[in-house]
Amino acid sequence: MPSTVGHSLIGLTLGVACLVPRGLPTHWRDWLRANRGTLLATFIAANACDLDYVPGLLIGAPNYLHRWLGHTVLWAALAGFVVWLLWRRSAGRLPRWALPVLLAAAVSHILADYSDEDTRAPFGILALWPFSNEFMVSAQPLFWSLDKSSLAAVFSWHNIRTVAHEILLTLPPFLAVLFYKLRPMRHDAAPTN
Secondary structure: OOOOHHHHHHHHHHHHHHHOOOOOOOOOHHHHHHHHHHHHHHHHHHHHHHHHHHHHHHHOOOOOOOHHHOOOOHHHHHHHHHHHHHHHHHHOOOOOOOOHHHHHHHHHHHHHHHHHHOOOOOOOOOOOOOOOOOOOOOOOOOOOOOOOOOHHHHHHHHHHEEEEEHHHHHHHHHHHHHHHHHHHOOOOOOOOO
């Protein structure tokens, strides 16, 4: 499964693409300070499916429930909706596209995990539960699997290479969207007769 780094970059790409106004290079810092909740909400929504680690952590087996019910489109949609409700409650007025973007960020987690090179049975995720009990995994994975068998494994060279691979896949789209958003808007000259 992709790490928090990969999921976060995917969510932030969606957030910047859909919720950040274009042409703010001189006011970018001010906009970020005033609207930091916008990008924080997409970050949280993009990672919400991994809350299924919590029960496993409490019993000393982090992967116990990971990739099961917390990795369904239904759970992702619910998580995106809850993040939207919490954000709306704390921020008041939200950008017009806030709810669809948070739902997309949450569902992007499912798509990224579906696109993972799963190396542990049962292979894949229960993406369509309760409509299907089938574990689903892409035949052509984009992401490499992280080793989470122990704390030492989490900080292994394999995982460092895996996260570097995720960054190579997810950072370019984020930077492209950011560059586009930061470019000043071109104001075309009035037509001449």
